[in-house]
Amino acid sequence: MVVLSFLVIWIVCIVACAILADNKGRSVGGWVVLAIVLGPITLLLAAVVPNLKQEQLTSADETGSRPCPFCAERIKRQAVVCSYCGRDVPRMAPVPEAVETQSAPPKWLVYFARAVAGALVLAFLAVVLILHFGGATH
Numbered sequence: 001m002v003v004l005s006f007l008v009i010w011i012v013c014i015v016a017c018a019i020l021a022d023n024k025g026r027s028v029g030g031w032v033v034l035a036i037v038l039g040p041i042t043l044l045l046a047a048v049v050p051n052l053k054q055e056q057l058t059s060a061d062e063t064g065s066r067p068c069p070f071c072a073e074r075i076k077r078q079a080v081v082c083s084y085c086g087r088d089v090p091r092m093a094p095v096p097e098a099v100e101t102q103s104a105p106p107k108w109l110v111y112f113a114r115a116v117a118g119a120l121v122l123a124f125l126a127v128v129l130i131l132h133f134g135g136a137t138h
Protein backbone atom coordinates (compact mmCIF):
# COMPACT_ATOMS: atom_id res chain seq x y z
CA MET A 1 0.00 0.00 0.00
CA VAL A 2 2.90 2.34 0.75
CA VAL A 3 4.25 1.83 -2.76
CA LEU A 4 0.87 2.58 -4.29
CA SER A 5 0.28 5.81 -2.36
CA PHE A 6 3.84 6.87 -3.18
CA LEU A 7 3.09 6.19 -6.84
CA VAL A 8 -0.12 8.22 -6.70
CA ILE A 9 1.76 11.20 -5.21
CA TRP A 10 4.42 10.83 -7.92
CA ILE A 11 1.82 10.81 -10.74
CA VAL A 12 0.00 13.81 -9.25
CA CYS A 13 3.34 15.66 -9.25
CA ILE A 14 3.96 14.72 -12.90
CA VAL A 15 0.51 15.94 -13.97
CA ALA A 16 0.86 19.14 -11.92
CA CYS A 17 4.28 19.79 -13.48
CA ALA A 18 2.85 19.29 -16.98
CA ILE A 19 0.03 21.78 -16.26
CA LEU A 20 2.42 24.30 -14.68
CA ALA A 21 4.89 23.98 -17.55
CA ASP A 22 2.12 24.43 -20.11
CA ASN A 23 0.77 27.49 -18.28
CA LYS A 24 4.22 29.04 -18.10
CA GLY A 25 4.92 28.46 -21.79
CA ARG A 26 7.63 25.89 -21.14
CA SER A 27 8.37 22.47 -22.66
CA VAL A 28 5.73 20.09 -21.27
CA GLY A 29 7.57 16.97 -22.44
CA GLY A 30 10.81 18.07 -20.82
CA TRP A 31 9.13 18.87 -17.52
CA VAL A 32 7.23 15.55 -17.51
CA VAL A 33 10.48 13.63 -18.02
CA LEU A 34 12.07 15.69 -15.23
CA ALA A 35 9.06 15.00 -12.99
CA ILE A 36 9.31 11.24 -13.62
CA VAL A 37 12.93 11.33 -12.47
CA LEU A 38 12.74 13.86 -9.63
CA GLY A 39 9.07 13.70 -8.60
CA PRO A 40 7.92 16.32 -6.07
CA ILE A 41 11.22 18.26 -6.39
CA THR A 42 10.29 19.10 -9.97
CA LEU A 43 6.99 20.52 -8.77
CA LEU A 44 8.91 23.00 -6.62
CA LEU A 45 11.14 23.88 -9.57
CA ALA A 46 8.14 24.31 -11.87
CA ALA A 47 6.55 26.62 -9.32
CA VAL A 48 9.55 28.96 -9.10
CA VAL A 49 10.66 29.17 -12.76
CA PRO A 50 9.73 32.47 -14.42
CA ASN A 51 6.70 32.54 -16.65
CA LEU A 52 7.85 32.67 -20.28
CA LYS A 53 4.37 33.54 -21.57
CA GLN A 54 4.17 36.54 -19.26
CA GLU A 55 7.64 37.72 -20.30
CA GLN A 56 6.72 37.44 -23.96
CA LEU A 57 3.50 39.30 -23.32
CA THR A 58 5.16 42.22 -21.54
CA SER A 59 7.82 42.57 -24.21
CA ALA A 60 5.23 42.30 -26.97
CA ASP A 61 2.73 44.87 -25.69
CA GLU A 62 5.32 47.64 -25.55
CA THR A 63 5.51 48.91 -29.09
CA GLY A 64 7.38 52.18 -28.68
CA SER A 65 8.78 51.96 -25.16
CA ARG A 66 10.68 49.65 -22.82
CA PRO A 67 11.66 49.75 -19.14
CA CYS A 68 15.08 51.18 -18.21
CA PRO A 69 17.24 48.32 -16.79
CA PHE A 70 18.50 50.64 -14.01
CA CYS A 71 15.55 52.73 -12.80
CA ALA A 72 12.69 50.76 -14.45
CA GLU A 73 11.12 53.92 -15.89
CA ARG A 74 9.57 53.69 -19.35
CA ILE A 75 11.97 55.00 -21.98
CA LYS A 76 11.88 55.01 -25.79
CA ARG A 77 12.79 51.75 -27.45
CA GLN A 78 15.56 53.38 -29.53
CA ALA A 79 17.03 55.28 -26.55
CA VAL A 80 20.71 54.73 -25.65
CA VAL A 81 20.60 57.08 -22.61
CA CYS A 82 17.83 56.96 -20.01
CA SER A 83 16.02 60.29 -19.72
CA TYR A 84 15.15 59.62 -16.05
CA CYS A 85 18.40 58.42 -14.47
CA GLY A 86 20.80 59.52 -17.22
CA ARG A 87 22.58 56.17 -17.47
CA ASP A 88 23.65 54.50 -20.71
CA VAL A 89 21.25 51.72 -21.63
CA PRO A 90 22.03 48.89 -24.07
CA ARG A 91 20.44 49.31 -27.49
CA MET A 92 17.40 47.08 -28.06
CA ALA A 93 17.42 44.46 -30.81
CA PRO A 94 15.16 45.87 -33.54
CA VAL A 95 13.21 42.71 -34.48
CA PRO A 96 12.79 40.04 -31.79
CA GLU A 97 10.44 38.00 -34.01
CA ALA A 98 13.25 36.30 -35.96
CA VAL A 99 14.79 34.97 -32.75
CA GLU A 100 11.43 33.77 -31.47
CA THR A 101 10.60 31.70 -34.54
CA GLN A 102 14.10 30.24 -34.52
CA SER A 103 14.04 29.15 -30.87
CA ALA A 104 10.48 27.77 -30.97
CA PRO A 105 10.42 24.04 -31.75
CA PRO A 106 8.17 22.87 -34.61
CA LYS A 107 4.59 21.91 -33.67
CA TRP A 108 5.01 18.25 -34.62
CA LEU A 109 8.02 17.98 -32.30
CA VAL A 110 6.00 19.39 -29.39
CA TYR A 111 3.18 16.90 -29.98
CA PHE A 112 5.68 14.07 -30.45
CA ALA A 113 7.39 14.97 -27.15
CA ARG A 114 3.99 15.04 -25.41
CA ALA A 115 3.04 11.66 -26.89
CA VAL A 116 6.36 10.13 -25.83
CA ALA A 117 6.02 11.61 -22.35
CA GLY A 118 2.46 10.26 -22.08
CA ALA A 119 3.56 6.82 -23.23
CA LEU A 120 6.42 6.86 -20.72
CA VAL A 121 4.04 7.70 -17.88
CA LEU A 122 1.65 4.93 -18.90
CA ALA A 123 4.50 2.42 -19.27
CA PHE A 124 5.88 3.41 -15.86
CA LEU A 125 2.42 3.05 -14.32
CA ALA A 126 1.86 -0.35 -15.99
CA VAL A 127 5.22 -1.71 -14.83
CA VAL A 128 4.66 -0.60 -11.23
CA LEU A 129 1.09 -1.98 -11.18
CA ILE A 130 2.24 -5.33 -12.63
CA LEU A 131 5.06 -5.53 -10.10
CA HIS A 132 2.71 -4.56 -7.27
CA PHE A 133 -0.24 -6.84 -8.04
CA GLY A 134 1.45 -9.56 -10.10
CA GLY A 135 4.08 -10.25 -7.49
CA ALA A 136 1.71 -10.27 -4.51
CA THR A 137 1.31 -13.90 -3.44
CA HIS A 138 0.65 -13.44 0.26
Ligand SMILES: [Zn+2]
Pocket (backbone or CB within 6 Å): 068, 069, 070, 071, 072, 073, 082, 083, 084, 085, 086, 087
Ligand atom coordinates in the same frame (compact mmCIF):
# COMPACT_ATOMS: atom_id res chain seq x y z
ZN1 LIG B 1 16.81 54.98 -16.05
